[in-house]
Amino acid sequence: MAHTSRNDSDLMARVKRIAGQVAAVERGLTDKAPCADILQLVAAVRGAVNGLMDEIIVEHLNEHVARPGLDDTERAAGAAELTTVIRRYSK
Amino acid sequence: MAHTSRNDSDLMARVKRIAGQVAAVERGLTDKAPCADILQLVAAVRGAVNGLMDEIIVEHLNEHVARPGLDDTERAAGAAELTTVIRRYSK
Amino acid sequence: MAHTSRNDSDLMARVKRIAGQVAAVERGLTDKAPCADILQLVAAVRGAVNGLMDEIIVEHLNEHVARPGLDDTERAAGAAELTTVIRRYSK
Amino acid sequence: MAHTSRNDSDLMARVKRIAGQVAAVERGLTDKAPCADILQLVAAVRGAVNGLMDEIIVEHLNEHVARPGLDDTERAAGAAELTTVIRRYSK
Numbered sequence: 001m002a003h004t005s006r007n008d009s010d011l012m013a014r015v016k017r018i019a020g021q022v023a024a025v026e027r028g029l030t031d032k033a034p035c036a037d038i039l040q041l042v043a044a045v046r047g048a049v050n051g052l053m054d055e056i057i058v059e060h061l062n063e064h065v066a067r068p069g070l071d072d073t074e075r076a077a078g079a080a081e082l083t084t085v086i087r088r089y090s091k
Numbered sequence: 092m093a094h095t096s097r098n099d100s101d102l103m104a105r106v107k108r109i110a111g112q113v114a115a116v117e118r119g120l121t122d123k124a125p126c127a128d129i130l131q132l133v134a135a136v137r138g139a140v141n142g143l144m145d146e147i148i149v150e151h152l153n154e155h156v157a158r159p160g161l162d163d164t165e166r167a168a169g170a171a172e173l174t175t176v177i178r179r180y181s182k
Numbered sequence: 183m184a185h186t187s188r189n190d191s192d193l194m195a196r197v198k199r200i201a202g203q204v205a206a207v208e209r210g211l212t213d214k215a216p217c218a219d220i221l222q223l224v225a226a227v228r229g230a231v232n233g234l235m236d237e238i239i240v241e242h243l244n245e246h247v248a249r250p251g252l253d254d255t256e257r258a259a260g261a262a263e264l265t266t267v268i269r270r271y272s273k
Numbered sequence: 274m275a276h277t278s279r280n281d282s283d284l285m286a287r288v289k290r291i292a293g294q295v296a297a298v299e300r301g302l303t304d305k306a307p308c309a310d311i312l313q314l315v316a317a318v319r320g321a322v323n324g325l326m327d328e329i330i331v332e333h334l335n336e337h338v339a340r341p342g343l344d345d346t347e348r349a350a351g352a353a354e355l356t357t358v359i360r361r362y363s364k
Contacts, residue, residue, distance in 0.1 A: 099214070102211055103208065103211050103212075106204060106207050106208050106211060107208070109204050110201065110208070113200050113204055116197050116200075116234075117194065117197045120194050120197060121194075126238055126242040126246075126263075126267075127263060129193075129238055130235065130238055130239070130267055130271060133234055133235050133238065134235070134270075134271050136200075136231050137228065137231045137235065140224060140227050140231055143207075144221065144224050144228065147217055147220055147221055150217065151217040154217075155217075172218060175218075176217075176218065176221055179225070180225050
């Protein structure tokens, strides 16, 4: 199920931010920063990754299940795919 | 958004299983079982609770967003509520 | 590695609270409460279960790794068991 | 609590792998890949970040709590810091 109108600019901005946060962890290790500081940086990456995951799921919900104009078959397919995603990735 | 046809029997069976698992943790503490055994029991509760959460979200998806016969306004409201849930509880 | 002086009274109080929260979910389903309310109750169970898991890990850390009087062999064994627990249950 | 002998080479290798995985997500968005594929890439990042977090916690456990030669005060301080980390980041 490819995307035509997914809000990729917002998602891309989130990914670039995560890349920057990962670079900050790398610098922290290079500078021999204490564990607690490194952990805080890693926790920030984890939070941002969870946020990115949520937004992709929400985009999929709106694009492939809720969008007006979809027919019942398309909606059922979008809901089935979203169900698989929720069961796999929500942990 | 109350539920008329939610699959509560499946959800109730899951909740009763979780109650049984919590009772097993209680017995483990009473019997002074080692940490590793208690942790395994607690991890089983966590897994079951995550599973229960997923199924409630999936029920909401099917009942209030994907179900044929909903009009666009109902669908948008269902999607908005699900978006709030995903952002709040997926962590 | 059994426990002699684990703070089981605190852990037991947590488990009993969780049992009460699970019972609240059961009542919510019986009363046909809306998804959002049920999810909030389930999220409270999940938070309490995560908290319980943390406290068991912290107890193990203090009891089997950090406690004065342990010899190096006992400490290494406690740290090895805790390492297994962290890698398995921290997700 | 700075680190003198932390196994930074292993941690650095993990961070560089994560940076590569984040770059793969960026490429996926650029190439308009379907949600399911992007989610799989993001889930891989999340798994790797959780793994990195575990290893930093384990390093801290071995370096500042379990290591032979620490005195009781040093051990207690290491355990206190680890307790804070476990309670904050284990979710």
